[in-house]
Amino acid sequence: MRHRFLISIALMTAVLLPSWTPAQELAPIQLPAPQTEGGKPLMQALKLRGTSRAFAPDPLPSQTLSNLLWAAWGINRPDSGKRTAPSARNWQETDVYVVMTAGAYLYDAAANILKPVASGDLRALTGSQEFVKDAPVTLVFVADTVRMKGAQADMHQAYAWGDAAFISQNVYLFCASEGLATGVRAMVERPALAKALRLAPSQIITFAQCVGYPKK
Numbered sequence: 001m002r003h004r005f006l007i008s009i010a011l012m013t014a015v016l017l018p019s020w021t022p023a024q025e026l027a028p029i030q031l032p033a034p035q036t037e038g039g040k041p042l043m044q045a046l047k048l049r050g051t052s053r054a055f056a057p058d059p060l061p062s063q064t065l066s067n068l069l070w071a072a073w074g075i076n077r078p079d080s081g082k083r084t085a086p087s088a089r090n091w092q093e094t095d096v097y098v099v100m101t102a103g104a105y106l107y108d109a110a111a112n113i114l115k116p117v118a119s120g121d122l123r124a125l126t127g128s129q130e131f132v133k134d135a136p137v138t139l140v141f142v143a144d145t146v147r148m149k150g151a152q153a154d155m156h157q158a159y160a161w162g163d164a165a166f167i168s169q170n171v172y173l174f175c176a177s178e179g180l181a182t183g184v185r186a187m188v189e190r191p192a193l194a195k196a197l198r199l200a201p202s203q204i205i206t207f208a209q210c211v212g213y214p215k216k
């Protein structure tokens with residue numbers, strides 16, 4: 001009897017498991033150390049910077065992803081923990097979420113790790129435009145107002161958007177340097193995406209930014 005009970009529990013578990021989508025199903029991704037040398041000279045990258053809205057589906061190699069994230073919002077002065085982009089009063093209130101086919105991750109710049117947030121392909125949730133589901137990587141910039149110590153509440157949005165814009169431009173210049181396609185977007189499905197990314201009410205989604213290879 002006990003044997004039959006255990007078998008039915010095992011069967012129920014096997015049937016139920018595939019429909020669960022906890023972040024625990026995703027393993028953390030340890031990124032290779034970023035390569036912080038090389039690339040095109042700044043003036044050439046500025047000449048090439050532009051918004052793309054057509055992406056090839058090919059995934060980015062993990063080295064490229066690591067380099068991209070470091071350029072975007074990595075720590076460039078380890079002594080102080082300061083970043084490649086400025087932030088108001090050095091609040092560093094922006095988090096970069098990385099949405100890919102397998103799921104969504106949080107970029108931990110200090111550990112150079114992508115931490116699992118939610119499994120499943122959430123790319124289509126990151127915007128209302130058709131191409132958003134094609135790019136292999138969408139970065140989502142999320143500001144946590146809890147970190148804006150001493151800021152007036154009516155300034156939260158301005159700081160969040162301003163700080164994210166600097167990160168976005170770093171992404172643009174990195175992509176120009178590497179021959180990658182990118183495009184920043186304010187047209188984001190915020191309520192649905194906030195839910196999927198399990199954001200707290202104190203967190204503000206500012207931009208999403210697709211990155212990938214240009215569509216041939």
Ligand SMILES: Cc1cc2nc3c(=O)[nH]c(=O)nc-3n(C[C@H](O)[C@H](O)[C@H](O)COP(=O)(O)O)c2cc1C
Pocket residue numbers: 049050051052053129183184185186187188
């Ligand atoms: C704040 C901001 C929001 C934007 N939102 C979108 C967007 O939701 N969708 C989109 O396709 N492009 C968006 N863009 C890209 C602009 O349309 C693009 O930068 C502009 O057309 C100029 O083109 P360029 O970036 O190639 O110079 C946005 C750009 C900025 C700065």
